[in-house]
Amino acid sequence: MSPEVKAFFDEATNTISYIVRDPNGSSCAIIDSVLDFDYASGRTDTASADRIIKWVKQEGLSVEWLLETHVHADHLSAAPYIQQALGGKIGIGDRIKVVQETFGKVFNEGTEFERDGSQFDQLFAEGDSFMIGQLRGDVLHTPGHTPACLTYVIGDAAFVGDTLFMPDFGTARCDFPGGSSRMLYDSVQKILALPDATRIFVGHDYKAPGREEYAWETTVGEQKTRNIHVGDGKSRDEFVKMRDERDASLPMPKLIIPSLQVNMRAGHMPKPDDKGDVFLKVPVNKL
Numbered sequence: 001m002s003p004e005v006k007a008f009f010d011e012a013t014n015t016i017s018y019i020v021r022d023p024n025g026s027s028c029a030i031i032d033s034v035l036d037f038d039y040a041s042g043r044t045d046t047a048s049a050d051r052i053i054k055w056v057k058q059e060g061l062s063v064e065w066l067l068e069t070h071v072h073a074d075h076l077s078a079a080p081y082i083q084q085a086l087g088g089k090i091g092i093g094d095r096i097k098v099v100q101e102t103f104g105k106v107f108n109e110g111t112e113f114e115r116d117g118s119q120f121d122q123l124f125a126e127g128d129s130f131m132i133g134q135l136r137g138d139v140l141h142t143p144g145h146t147p148a149c150l151t152y153v154i155g156d157a158a159f160v161g162d163t164l165f166m167p168d169f170g171t172a173r174c175d176f177p178g179g180s181s182r183m184l185y186d187s188v189q190k191i192l193a194l195p196d197a198t199r200i201f202v203g204h205d206y207k208a209p210g211r212e213e214y215a216w217e218t219t220v221g222e223q224k225t226r227n228i229h230v231g232d233g234k235s236r237d238e239f240v241k242m243r244d245e246r247d248a249s250l251p252m253p254k255l256i257i258p259s260l261q262v263n264m265r266a267g268h269m270p271k272p273d274d275k276g277d278v279f280l281k282v283p284v285n286k287l
Helices: 049-061 079-086 095-106 179-193 220-226 234-247 254-263
Strands: 004-010 016-019 027-030 036-038 042-047 062-067 090-094 122-124 131-132 135-141 150-154 157-159 199-201 215-221
Touching: 004 199, 016 049, 016 157, 027 049, 036 049, 049 079, 049 220, 062 079, 062 131, 062 215, 079 090, 090 234, 095 220, 135 179, 150 179, 179 220, 199 220, 215 220
Parallel strands: 027 062, 062 090, 090 122, 157 199
Antiparallel strands: 004 016, 016 027, 036 042, 131 135, 135 150, 150 157, 199 215
16 A cells, blocks of 8 residues: 655754555554754744644544654654644654663653653554554664664655665764664665665755755665665675764764753653743763
8 A cells, every 4th residue: 555645844954754644544644743943042833843733634634643763863853742733642662761761861860751661652663563544554673873763664655764865865873872883784774675666755854965956755776776875785894884984073963952852752841840941951071
């Protein structure tokens, strides 16, 4: 079955959010939503999420899932805000517990912060499946960028998060805590083992040099032959050397500090203080 896919591009974070629809009904899932955040002022905005909510309502759709491919380090999730408006269950990979343990220490969260994934409605493991109406989704555990990264294979479409980018841009970085270039190479091979015609929808696009337009849809076959980091039969050792050297030169994402604190809580802000005020922490020399 071939799902209908509607993409929403957020230029501020280069993120693509997706609405994935059962072609034979009104059920849908929303993947990797964005809560707008201005770091300089510390203010949030819901314009990006409201675009999605408006479209879902216009189409008369029923949201069954709010899926996260991983704990994003470059944008805040709007899943709880959309859930309040439209319903649906928030899902992520079960290795979220590893991510929560790691960053719970980085942000000195103490014992009040639960590290068992209980902030999410559903924790997925390799081989799990779920339904969007009559449309089946299957879960691939594809770590490397983070320990909890998932690829959702829904009909003939695969939503790969940050594991793969467009063929002319390559693959995700692996230098965050818990990341691994060797794991990423193996995860990419798992994705490339899908049928060549499988549509791949990437989580970000940054317009590779020489390309004028943003893009987010490709295929397994195109990735196999054209991906500049893993295509054309590149070996694991070649990839690991390239990826590790490249990652050493990259700056941290602009929104990594607020994003991690919010996204490891399923898109919720930290607990307010006794005055109702919310604060995010800035760890010094930790990332």
